[in-house]
Amino acid sequence: SGEKMKRKGARLGERVLRASWRSRAVMVTLAVIAACVRLVGGQGKAVTFPRFPKGDAYRSFEHPFQQDDISPVKNFVFFGDAAVRTRPMTYLVKKEPVDHVRLTPSLPGRSGLIVNSFRTRGVDFDAAVDVEILKGARSAKTADGMAFWLLKDVPQSGPVYGIENKFSGLGIIVDTYSNSYRRNHPYVYAWVNNGMVEWDDNADGHGVELVPGCEIDKVRLDAPTRLSIQLRDGSLRVAYSVGHFYAWKVCFEAHNVRLPFNDNGVFALSGSTGTFFAEHFVSRLAIEVVDEGPGVSRIPIRSSEYLSMRASEKDTARQAIDESSYRNERMQVDTEEEQQLESSIKDYTEEVDAEISSFMDELDSDTAKRLLEFRVSFGRTFPKLIRSGKMVTEAHAVQRRLEDVIKDVGSISDELQDEFEALHSKVRQLSDTVRFLSSYSAQMHGKSRSSKLVAENEYSRSQSHTGLILFAVVAQLACAVIFLLSKDGAAVLNQLGASGARLV
Incomplete structure (x- = not known):
């Protein structure tokens, strides 16, 4: 590989020597520019903008955020x-x-x-x-x-x-x-x-x-x-x-x-x-x-706000833990009571069986048979009692849950009552507004009726005046026709005709 590089370098040198003076000048100029750029690059890096920096670890954040003891975002x-x-x-x-x-x-x-x-x-x-x-x-x-x-x-x-x-x-x-x-x-x-x-x-x-x-x-x-x-x-x-x-x-x-x-x-x-x-x-x-x-x-x-928020969160978490531990303790107490009830029933059953066995040894066959049947029925009754005890325990748990639900329903009903009262007040305001609008519309209707009556009166007066004017015009026309038909009217017409002829 070294020999190949030497041969390539020798061929490149021969090409440079054979090149024209213009090509040599261009090559020298490019070499000088490259050297200057290399020199400037060695002295300092060029500033680029805009850019997205990587960011210092203690001054940057991105998804997913890291938390610390005092803040939801580290640092x-x-x-x-x-x-x-x-x-x-x-x-x-x-x-x-x-x-x-x-x-x-x-x-x-x-x-x-x-x-x-x-x-x-x-x-x-x-x-x-x-x-x-x-x-x-x-x-x-x-x-x-x-x-x-x-x-x-x-x-x-x-x-x-x-x-x-x-x-x-x-x-x-x-x-x-x-x-x-x-x-x-x-x-x-x-x-x-x-x-x-x-x-x-x-x-x-x-x-x-x-x-x-x-x-x-x-x-x-x-x-x-x-x-x-x-x-x-x-x-x-x-x-x-x-x-x-x-x-x-x-x-x-x-x-x-x-x-x-x-x-x-x-x-x-x-x-x-x-x-x-x-x-x-x-x-x-x-x-x-x-x-x-x-x-x-x-x-x-x-941050006092964040510290108070963290304290509130801790109080809420502590309260939730206390409630959970209380429920667990209560369930443990119920389980212990149930176990105690089962053990006491079992002990009592064994005692009754022992007394019945000792008593049966002293009785005849018929009585013993009856007592045996009673013993069997008695033995069947106690498991039912145990199941009844479990059901009573479950009923108590359901009762507690119902009490919590009733409390929630009570709070919700109080909120609904407040909402209904606010709605009722708004309905009252709306009804008052409707009454005001109805009274205002009645007043406007009365004013419109009075305006209509005044207009009708004015119209009737104008009609009566129009009749009088027509009667006067017709009377004047009639008088003019009568005058023209009379002798004086004919003379006047003749004089007007002669005047017109002279003008022509």
Whole structure:
């Protein structure tokens, strides 16, 4: 193989020597370019964007979620209404259930927050977030939105998409509702706050965004949407992709970005609802801090809401265990009582048999035969008594179950009674409304009758006036005809004829 490589190299060298000066120039140029690229590649890696980082193990999560002692998602602390829910992904064919972090439920005035429990070494990072925002069935619009944060301190719940006002750090905000009507929504933008600027809910980020963001009003955020966020050497880039995660659109780029801190940052996700509401889901998060190295410090934070929830769950589980143990003990007591009853009946039967046997030895044959028949019938009676005892025990168990059912039925009847009372009050209101409408219609009917009578009177008056006018016209015509037929009328007609002839 070595000899073959030498022969190939010799032939290649001969070809280069035989080549024209133009070919040699091209080859030399390509060699120089390759050397430059190799040199640059040796000095540092090229930055690609957008990309989906693998993610640090202590700052990322995906299905299936891992739990720890303080949170349903390992290395993240939950605040407010944030919780874990398992639901099918909308774009999957099999619709298999997948773990999601639900930041807000489909209710008004809710907020949720999750905080990573490890501080950063530096502020340069690559992140990707898979989100779904589903409008509530009872909400006319989707609101308010969610955000990705890199903050100086651990945030608390508040009005800025789920975190406190006057935060210090970087926020990538997905605003889904327009309060100012200045732009279309959803709208994605970036905001860097030094802890001094207050949030203005009516401005929709106007005046505080680093650069103009992007309007994605033609994108359905109820489909899985991936956000790619990158901060490298003061350059911030944000892009998004819907559904298939390979057709990327760059949202915006901002340069000379300076955060109010250079180390020990905290990553977080949050969401909130207002008068209108939606469910804000996160199915996957991957965060990769650049050149972080070992020695990352963990934040000793605990969510009081989650701890109280865990305590409530433990109390419920303990109560269920107590009820189960009580049932088991009760069943054990019933079994022991049944066994004691069987043993006592058996002992008593043996005693009776022994007494009958001793007594039969002293009697004649007829009496002994009768006693033997009595003994057989007595022996048949005791198993029936044992079965009766078992039936009584079962009847007691059924009675206890019936008592529980009766309690449930009583509670249900109380609820139905409340519903019936509310319905009865609504029916009374409806009947009052119907009576009011009937009285109003009667008044309107009376007014219409009076209007009709007035119109009829006016019409009759106009008819009478019309008759008088016709009578006057006819009388005047008759007088004119009589005048014309008289001698004076004939003279007048002659004079009019002569005047007309002179005019002609």
